[in-house]
Amino acid sequence: MLRKYFFPDVMYNSVQDIDVEDLKKHGIDFVILDIDNTLVPYTSPVPDEKALSFLNSLTQNEIKFCFVSNNKLKRVELFNKQIGTYAISNGAKPLLTGIKRAMRAMGAKRENTALIGDQVFTDVCGGKRAGLYTILVNPIQECESRFFRFKRHYEKKIIKKYNSCRGRVNND
Numbered sequence: 001m002l003r004k005y006f007f008p009d010v011m012y013n014s015v016q017d018i019d020v021e022d023l024k025k026h027g028i029d030f031v032i033l034d035i036d037n038t039l040v041p042y043t044s045p046v047p048d049e050k051a052l053s054f055l056n057s058l059t060q061n062e063i064k065f066c067f068v069s070n071n072k073l074k075r076v077e078l079f080n081k082q083i084g085t086y087a088i089s090n091g092a093k094p095l096l097t098g099i100k101r102a103m104r105a106m107g108a109k110r111e112n113t114a115l116i117g118d119q120v121f122t123d124v125c126g127g128k129r130a131g132l133y134t135i136l137v138n139p140i141q142e143c144e145s146r147f148f149r150f151k152r153h154y155e156k157k158i159i160k161k162y163n164s165c166r167g168r169v170n171n172d
């Protein structure tokens, strides 16, 4: 249950650590991207240089991408203004509605799509439920609100478990 829904396929410190060329080589043509704390901090209304260069590397490797954010329309629209790609707000992750809409919009299939996000209970869980290759990154900024701290507490437990399972696999 833990493994099926909450374990990412792979984990990185940040999106900048993802080997995009390798992703493409492994058959990924489409990427569903979380925005907040994955590409930029909550407080950045528009993409910064780091985010733009990551998005560029996707495009250079002929990987199409779509933003699927649980945040509001206004936030997502402003963030996507300069980029002008597919973007879905109120994505309701971990439900499949937003993810499926994104995949339909791009013409993506389960087998050639990856999902990248910073949260276990929304991003990873949504990606795994949709049957996608799921990449977890560390949140750019630790969130201060009590609810987020509560969620992080459990996320950290799951990540620890994930790492210990992976360690076992690697040692086999």
Ligand SMILES: [Mg+2]
Pocket (backbone or CB within 6 Å): 034, 035, 036, 037, 038, 117, 118, 119
């Ligand atoms: Mg996020």
